[in-house]
Amino acid sequence: MTKKLLLINPAQHNRTNLATLLRLPPASLAYLVSLTPADWDIKIIDENVESYMFEEADLVAITAYTCNAPRGYEISQEYRQRGIKTVMGGVHVSAMRDEAIGFVDSVVVGEAESVWQEVLSDFEKGDMKPVYQGERTSLDNMVKPNRDLYSKRYRLLSVETSRGCPNDCEFCSVPAFYGRTYRQRPVNEVLDELEALKTKWFFFTDDNILGYGKKAEERAIQLFRGMIDRGIKKRWGCYVGIDFANNPEVMKYAKKAGCLGVFIGFESVSEEALEVMHKVRNLRVGVSNYREKIKRMHDYGIGVLGSFVLGNDGDRKDVFDKTTEFILNSNIDVVQLSILNPFPGTRLYERLKQEGRLLRTDYPGDWKYYDFMDVLFSPRHMTPEELSEGVARVYRDTTSRMTCLKRALISAVQTRDLLGSTVAYLGNRGAGTLWMKSSEQRVGM
Ligand code: SF4
Incomplete structure (x- = not known):
């Protein structure tokens, strides 16, 4: 039956x-x-x-x-x-x-x-x-995802080529969930899946498609070249570390394979904050080199979506103006801002709990606030209200219609990709509008 x-x-x-x-x-x-x-x-x-x-x-x-x-x-x-x-x-x-x-x-x-x-x-x-x-098994011969039952309302399909991360950023739940060993699917199996994908657009959901180390970079090149050789003509985005910009060959083949833009966790314009969160990859690059890395990606026609987390213990009240200045003057294409979120299972959550700094602890109901938009802990160098208002101010100062238009024009010139700069405009406007709408909803919660 x-x-x-x-x-x-x-x-x-x-x-x-x-x-x-x-x-x-x-x-x-x-x-x-x-x-x-x-x-x-x-x-x-x-x-x-x-x-x-x-x-x-x-x-x-x-x-x-x-x-x-x-x-x-x-x-x-x-x-x-x-x-x-x-x-x-x-x-x-x-x-x-x-x-x-x-x-x-x-x-x-x-x-x-x-x-x-x-x-x-x-x-x-x-x-x-x-x-x-569940076990963390090898990703060889993984079952192919069956997307036939998905709603037609989804905007973007996702494809996964690897799991796990050897780093240990304090706020991140990836190492605890997927482990610190970086596991990869065989390139040919990924290419078969991409060939069967019915949509023109997709997103690689790996936490870092470039991986860690020389061999992993070669595998990324193999994947992008495979897409070109098999004629997989799609537009896509992916998550990478900022060191993506160090390898011209990776960028060249990513662009040829249809890469529209990369999502990078810049996390902060303050090295003090990066140290607190143990974001070692970014510290190795150095905040002062962020702009040059963005330019290098633009030189290869690749747009940059940067994510920034505010409210770290290393953040002082001037972090909002510094972040606004960076967004407006670095030519970064799209920005997503978040308030530091202590997810359960992370070292950050345990630390803030031990320090008695968590604010929303009526669980499980209060988990609904854990979405990067609420202040869930007492910040070290400001009040919760100052943190919340500070993030809203950065969004207000960087996502008005005129500012987004200006940023999109710069994006078009830098990347020479009209479609990419249109997506950048929509992304910036959407992020700002979402934040403001969510702020209104928070008032009533
Ligand atoms: S934030 Fe990125 S680099 Fe850091 S642990 Fe998570 S997945 Fe790894």
Whole structure:
């Protein structure tokens, strides 16, 4: 008899966030679709792009980050009250296993692919375990993600070529979730997946597609050359470290393979802040060299989307003006600003907790505030209000319509990519508008 499986990605409570704006699909669900036997009828419901309503099912699997975990728990309770089993996975419940057990029948800790078939088989035997520990397996011969059940409302598809990071930035949950060993998929398997991708646009979701070390850089070149050789004519973006700009060959082939822009965690214009967060890659490059690195990427026609985190212990009140000055004078194409967010499972969270500086601790409800837009701790050199207002001021000073237009024109001249500069304009306007809209929503929360 056919059983029904619902795969659910919950939305954050009453808040517009980046996921709603970007409409990116939760990649893990496409792997679960592939790994589910044919006698299951599967449906994906993503509350970020469509409305959610209870519907009958035999089993419900929920994925969540931290900010949408409370909503995930709420949905789980709705099904459990009707006697329907639920299982939840993702980065939040992996860090907060004991909390999650109170709201779901089973928790998958870590990477779900290695245990998913065991979960289904235990369900069929009526013997689901409270916890399944996913393993960090090799990425060779990985199952191909099945995206056929994705909503048509997604704006961008994502492709993953590696997992893990050997670095240990204090605020980051990647090393805890994916491990500090950098694992890569074979290039040919990635190319096969790209060839089968039905959309023109996509995003490589690896935390750093360039990897770590000479061999990894050669693999990136092999991947980009493979895309050119196979005639995969798509436009794409990816996350890289700032040292991407050190290798002309990587940049040359990335551009030829369709790279529109790279997302880089610059994190801060203050080396004191970089030291506090242990962002060693950026310290090696040096803040004074950021502008030159941006220019080098522009020379190869590649746009730069920089992410900056404000509120670090090394940040003083002048950090906002310094960040604004950098954004307006470095020719950086797009900027995303965040307030330092102590995610559970990170060293930052543990430190702030020990120091008694966390402000929103009525869990699990308060996890909904953990989305980079709220001040969740007492900053060292300013008040929470000054931090919140400071970030809003940087956005106000850098994302007005006229300023974004001027920045997009510079972008067009620098990268010689009209499409890229149009995306840059929309990205800057969208980021500023999202921040202001979210500020209004916060007032009512
Ligand atoms: S922020 Fe980037 S470099 Fe630092 S640990 Fe996370 S993934 Fe690695």
